[in-house]
Amino acid sequence: MSSENAQENIVWVVDFSGWTVSSTPLTESRQSVHIIQNYYPGLVGAAILCNPPKIFESFWKILNYFIEPELKEKVKFVYTNNSESQRIMADMFDLDKLESSFGGRNTSGIDIVKYSERMQRRDQTRNLHIR
Structure with missing residues (x-):
């Protein structure tokens, strides 16, 4: 889609390999x-949480209280060995381009x-536009 008014969205992928409390x-x-919700509202198209450990479910329940419903709906838990996650x-994503650690x-x-x-x-280019 190429439109002057089209807004790009990002997909935020978090790899939890090696994650600990x-x-x-x-x-x-x-x-x-806070940064995502307040500085980039509507920019996140999806947040993919790859292979979070089981303890993260409790952590997620606490974090849920601080997340706006619109962002919460965009969060996907995926596991590389799960067929639903692979779908x-x-x-x-184009699975030929997606890293194998994320199921590609x-x-x-x-x-x-x-x-x-x-x-x-990219940062230098951005700084030129900000000045």
């Missing part, structure tokens, strides 16, 4: 939600140096 304090999680990912078929991984350079160029 102490790795993400509740205050940081609340701050992340959700296939509906949202791409095994090439990320070149962190190239990614960092790309983000730095």
Whole structure:
């Protein structure tokens, strides 16, 4: 879709591999939600939580009190070994391009140096528009 008035949405993918209760304090999680809801309202098209540990269900119940209903509906819990989760990912992504750790078929991984350079160029471009 190409329209001057079209708004792009982002898909926020969180990989919980290696996650522990102490790795993400509740205050940081609340701050992340605050930033998304208040600075990027309507920008998040979906939030994909990949392979969260079972204890995260209790954590999620606490975090739910701080999340607006509109954002809450966009949150999807997916597990790479679950057929329903695989369907959700296939509906949202090209599985040939999606990393295998998220249930896709791409095994090439990320070149962190190239990614960092790309983000730095993007930040510089953004700063030119802000001034």
